[in-house]
Amino acid sequence: MNNTSYKTRALLVFLTAGLCLISGNAGAEIPGITGPTFNLSARADCIYGGDGLGILIWGYADGDNRGQYPGPTLLVAEDQTVVINLTNIDIPEPVSIVFPGQVGVQATGGAAGVITREASIGETVTYTFTASEPGTYLYNSGSHADLQVEMGLFGAMIIRPAMGQQYAYNDAQSYFDVEYLFLMSELDLRIHDAIAFGQPYDTSTFFPVYWFLNGRNAPDTMEENFVPWLPTQPYNCMPMMMPGQKLLCRFIGAGRQSHPFHTHGNHFAIIARDGRLMSSAPGSGIDLMEKAFSVGTAPGQTYDAIFEWTGEKLGWDMYGHQQDRDEAPTGNFPGPEDIDHDGDGVFDEVMMEMHEYEPDHGKPFPVDLPQNQDLTFGEMYNGSPFLGGEGLLPPGQGGFNPMGAFVYMWHSHTEKELTNNDIFPGGLMTHLMIMPHMMP
Amino acid sequence: MNKIIKRDRMTVVWAVLLLTLTSGTPVVRGVTYDLVAGEFDTLMPDGVTVRMWGFGLSGQAVTVPGPVLTVPVGDHNLTINLTNNLPVPVSLVIPGLPSALTPVYHQAGDPYAGRVRSLTAEAAPGGGQRTYTWTDIRPGTFVYHSGTQMQIQIQMGLYGALKHDFAASQAYADPATAYQTDIVLLYSEVDPSVHAAVQSGEYGPSGTITSTVSYWPSYFLINGESYTPGQAPIPAGVVGQKVLLRFLNAGLRTHVPIIHNHIGKLISEDGNLLPFFRDQYEVMLAAGKTSDLLLTPAAAGPITVYDRKLDLTTGMESSGGMLVKLDVAPLQTQPGLWKKPIRNRLGRV
Numbered sequence A: 001m002n003n004t005s006y007k008t009r010a011l012l013v014f015l016t017a018g019l020c021l022i023s024g025n026a027g028a029e030i031p032g033i034t035g036p037t038f039n040l041s042a043r044a045d046c047i048y049g050g051d052g053l054g055i056l057i058w059g060y061a062d063g064d065n066r067g068q069y070p071g072p073t074l075l076v077a078e079d080q081t082v083v084i085n086l087t088n089i090d091i092p093e094p095v096s097i098v099f100p101g102q103v104g105v106q107a108t109g110g111a112a113g114v115i116t117r118e119a120s121i122g123e124t125v126t127y128t129f130t131a132s133e134p135g136t137y138l139y140n141s142g143s144h145a146d147l148q149v150e151m152g153l154f155g156a157m158i159i160r161p162a163m164g165q166q167y168a169y170n171d172a173q174s175y176f177d178v179e180y181l182f183l184m185s186e187l188d189l190r191i192h193d194a195i196a197f198g199q200p201y202d203t204s205t206f207f208p209v210y211w212f213l214n215g216r217n218a219p220d221t222m223e224e225n226f227v228p229w230l231p232t233q234p235y236n237c238m239p240m241m242m243p244g245q246k247l248l249c250r251f252i253g254a255g256r257q258s259h260p261f262h263t264h265g266n267h268f269a270i271i272a273r274d275g276r277l278m279s280s281a282p283g284s285g286i287d288l289m290e291k292a293f294s295v296g297t298a299p300g301q302t303y304d305a306i307f308e309w310t311g312e313k314l315g316w317d318m319y320g321h322q323q324d325r326d327e328a329p330t331g332n333f334p335g336p337e338d339i340d341h342d343g344d345g346v347f348d349e350v351m352m353e354m355h356e357y358e359p360d361h362g363k364p365f366p367v368d369l370p371q372n373q374d375l376t377f378g379e380m381y382n383g384s385p386f387l388g389g390e391g392l393l394p395p396g397q398g399g400f401n402p403m404g405a406f407v408y409m410w411h412s413h414t415e416k417e418l419t420n421n422d423i424f425p426g427g428l429m430t431h432l433m434i435m436p437h438m439m440p
Numbered sequence B: 001m002n003k004i005i006k007r008d009r010m011t012v013v014w015a016v017l018l019l020t021l022t023s024g025t026p027v028v029r030g031v032t033y034d035l036v037a038g039e040f041d042t043l044m045p046d047g048v049t050v051r052m053w054g055f056g057l058s059g060q061a062v063t064v065p066g067p068v069l070t071v072p073v074g075d076h077n078l079t080i081n082l083t084n085n086l087p088v089p090v091s092l093v094i095p096g097l098p099s100a101l102t103p104v105y106h107q108a109g110d111p112y113a114g115r116v117r118s119l120t121a122e123a124a125p126g127g128g129q130r131t132y133t134w135t136d137i138r139p140g141t142f143v144y145h146s147g148t149q150m151q152i153q154i155q156m157g158l159y160g161a162l163k164h165d166f167a168a169s170q171a172y173a174d175p176a177t178a179y180q181t182d183i184v185l186l187y188s189e190v191d192p193s194v195h196a197a198v199q200s201g202e203y204g205p206s207g208t209i210t211s212t213v214s215y216w217p218s219y220f221l222i223n224g225e226s227y228t229p230g231q232a233p234i235p236a237g238v239v240g241q242k243v244l245l246r247f248l249n250a251g252l253r254t255h256v257p258i259i260h261n262h263i264g265k266l267i268s269e270d271g272n273l274l275p276f277f278r279d280q281y282e283v284m285l286a287a288g289k290t291s292d293l294l295l296t297p298a299a300a301g302p303i304t305v306y307d308r309k310l311d312l313t314t315g316m317e318s319s320g321g322m323l324v325k326l327d328v329a330p331l332q333t334q335p336g337l338w339k340k341p342i343r344n345r346l347g348r349v
């Protein structure tokens, strides 16, 4: 048994180093393409549902690259003059882009459509505007939108404020350590099949069977960005943070349904809606910030929310201070280093971790853990209930969570949407990983 | 019946004069409307004829939606005399405006005996009449609709808009809600198969369509019309002046109007002034909801308002549905385009 334990630890050190590098990159910035000039194309391609089914889509692409679902996330800076050239490669009807929340967008080229100018195959249409208000925005086709948005012609745009990369808006309260995009959409397979086979379709009978976060169904939401087996769905949705950090959620309703996005682990503070601060008046800061654990993102809406997690009020020390961590946790028994000097039931004399919730420091774990032979093991269990802890696991069990992260499901609260074409689990779902502060 | 309206309008005129002259003397004033509920056939833009139920002013055509009812500034009481020319009992309620309600139950012998059929007293079918009154009317935008078997009667078309301003060209007590032009945009849907079943008597527990649970509308209407390309825009005043968009949803589904290329200020929901206005390009308009949005167009020309729920079809045809164009006139244009804002400034809308 001791031998196994040693091997596990060696593996842990290796994986820890790797995972930290990954998390350092993934959490820093939302992947996308940087402006202020974008050369986009619209073209047909194929995506994979969470059940592996290949589905025809129409996607925006970065230049000559493949169409993607959603389109490239456009990253621009406040006050830039944004120019977007859109060329229709092979979509058999005119396409366009509208930018809800942007004022005074000028459109040139192509031909006039009902809402904006649009491009037929081979044509290019150009949209120009000043990115005057920082925030989280949606862009999507303004042509035959009941079909073209269904087919996938939508994406996110982030306007970064002058205040700096770590702020969502020009307000100190909009500071964040890590940020993630939660672009929600859904897909009615019948319409895609009809387009693929040239059959009639009726968008008023819209009945989706796939629900997406950043263009992927669970469990693919939790794969890396840009994995080669999802070439047209480059963006993941894998929020990771350390206790005490501020995680900015950029929520976008890109489809035709409202999705009540719901976090486990804590409430979040909504700081903006539609790219505008929750503020009573200019200069009043985010004084109308409100807490929620679900945000009913309606089609076309965007919300920005800051999620924080410290382990506050768990009622026990999540780091397992003074629990016996030299052996597999076998219950709530003090080891030789555990001293309760004043007899208040809280063990003393161990340093606080970074951002630890002080009132719970040293509080013992409230239940006796069962013996390993009485347990079945999920793949995210690493032998310890404590953040960053690890313990003995039977060979072949667990091991997907070598850092001892805490894992919370984040998902649409319309539980039906946690399916991939009628198969549970899947759909509009991912997990938040609370990572321990292992590297300073 | 028309005479009653006229007499009442004269009363309003005299009351306004009196109030101006005596300044401060409390005068209880009211407005009366004579409404008729009836049925008619409408031709949808894709050539399909659909049976509708609607309201109309006495002596005028029955329409969907019904006429926009205005409770004039200074009036606080509303009386509606309803004449029912439909084959079923109907009634009137206005969510957001309290009034004494007397529910109607299915009677003994009826298989649904004891269940509520109507929120309030009904006008009997075949010409029956009933008077409804409201007092202490507050400023706001409201939906009026039938309060009887609402699951079927509302989607048949028995709804309309009612508005009451705090002061001339000022929606609420806050002076920041002043406007030059106001536009009512009432959203609703039609499921033609339900309407056909009602028309042929096949709607109901023993019919071919037993309820509106399976509701699949294929016509998506703003002010009773599905957009057709080239449709005339709604005049929206002059560039730089405030336009109040009164959004109402009398349908059964949520719609999300987006103001293309513009940001507005949401000033109220359900006829309640918001303590702080919200900058929004969209209005999340759930079923039964009203929201007022102030817009100050910075440029002349058309403004497109489209449903981001993307109900933008007419039957199976595209480029239709819940889309409407507003037209903002340039400054110093033809005198004809000046008329509307000037008239509005004087409060005579």
Ligand SMILES: [Cu+2]
Residues within 6 Å of the ligand: A262, A264, A409, A411
């Ligand atoms: Cu849950």
